[in-house]
Amino acid sequence: MLERGSIGASKLVLQKNGLALPRYSDSSKVAYVLQGSGTAGIVLPEAEKEKVIAIKKGDAIALPFGVVTWWFNNEDTELVVLFLGTTLKAHKAGEFTDFFLTGANGIFTAFSTEFAKALVASQTGSGIVKLKEGTTMPEPKKADRDGIALNCEEAPLDVDIIKGGRVVVLNTQNLPLVGEVGFGADLVRLDSSAMCSPGFSCDSAYQVTYIIRGSGRVQVVGVDGKRVMETTVEAGCLFIVPRFFVVSKIADKDGLEWFSIVTTPNPIFSHLAGRTSVWKALSPEVLQASFNVTPEVEKQFTSKRTADAIFFPPPN
Structure with a gap:
């Protein structure tokens, strides 16, 4: 039925200090925080600066086509995020496909220039990595939530x-x-x-x-x-x-x-x-x-x- 209706569904689960590496998707989605709290980074198409928002249980975040996101959990409780969306323009009906900007499966890994190789060689993780305790991450800004997130x-x-x-x-x-x-x-x-x-x-x-x-x-x-x-x-x-x-x-x-x-x-x-x-x-x-x-x-x-x-x- 997911394929017939061109609908996708997925979950993201992050342990403490887990970072979901920056990625964009072939589908528009709504994210809903089922459990925990953390931080999300959102870069809208043609934006010059990312929006960094604090997220918690009950938050719904609208994610249109072309949005780049990353997700981070700095709490002891697991951060669980549900994604629901349409796959009308996706590569596979009924499935979300993410394109990672970094990591072992990042888009730069296939480029042959020396610049790209030097840039991506140090990150061997794929999709989700665990950061060292005390790693500094961007601080959320309350104003960045406007129009993007709503706590239901x-x-x-x-x-x-x-x-x-x-x-x-x-x-x-x-x-x-x-x-x-x-x-x-x-x-x-x-x-x-x-x-x-x-x-x-x-x-x-x-x-x-x-x-x-x-x-x-x-x-x-x-x-x-x-x-x-x-x-x-x-x-x-x-x-x-x-x-x-x-x-x-x-x-x-x-x-x-x-x-x-x-x-x-x-x-x-x-x-x-x-x-x-x-x-x-x-x-x-x-x-x-x-x-x-x-x-x-x-x-x-x-x-x-x-x-x-x-x-x-x-x-x-």
């Missing part, structure tokens, strides 16, 4: 339903670089035993979801009303919802938290339950005829869940 755990909530769930949506308003990346993202926290309304992306987008914490059940329904997936998910699981397919999630008792991307910068969803449901917009006569039910049954159906928007708290 501290950002204003777009949806907040008591005993239901909360959502922070990344879009061009709160993270301008999302427009250059070409897709949106969100962080969703579903409370204990709550349900996320069945819904679909109505702008021909794929949904790619990574489970961060907790567990729950997921159902996906596709063409001709056929259920194409029913499974239990837990932390570390990743799944994809194809275009226009309907998905719903129910959290277990410990709740369910996920980070996802939608392959359009400002996604629009239609929901099939709750206050904003499509059913609420359809006339009673159409519903009665479509379901072949009496007005009384139709009224009972449309009166359910009128107060909730996207998340449904468990029954009392």
Whole structure:
């Protein structure tokens, strides 16, 4: 499904003093910090100076095409970063390919000039290296985060339903670089035993979801009303919802938290339950005829869940 949807996913894990060497990618991505804290260096195309930012759990960083990045962990806790993105222009559909500027597999290693050989000969590591304790690295600047990074755990909530769930949506308003990346993202926290309304992306987008914490059940329904997936998910699981397919999630008792991307910068969803449901917009006569039910049954159906928007708290 990753290949069919031209979507990529990967993780970066750094131990203390681990440095992910400077590289650029053949894909635009959003990075999400799953664990730990550290420092990231970002060089935007045609920029004269890198941006150095402090990163921590909950940070989302937009990485358009052509961006050069490096990542460093100077803490005892592992730094774990998730990358989700599109591979429409990648060398291999469904895979990210990184081009390293330095290291044993760096692009300069193939050049034959004496300058290039002298420059790269001393770095024998590939991809990730461990620096000596006390090695000086650039200091992060708070201003460098503007427009590039947003902490989803501290950002204003777009949806907040008591005993239901909360959502922070990344879009061009709160993270301008999302427009250059070409897709949106969100962080969703579903409370204990709550349900996320069945819904679909109505702008021909794929949904790619990574489970961060907790567990729950997921159902996906596709063409001709056929259920194409029913499974239990837990932390570390990743799944994809194809275009226009309907998905719903129910959290277990410990709740369910996920980070996802939608392959359009400002996604629009239609929901099939709750206050904003499509059913609420359809006339009673159409519903009665479509379901072949009496007005009384139709009224009972449309009166359910009128107060909730996207998340449904468990029954009392």
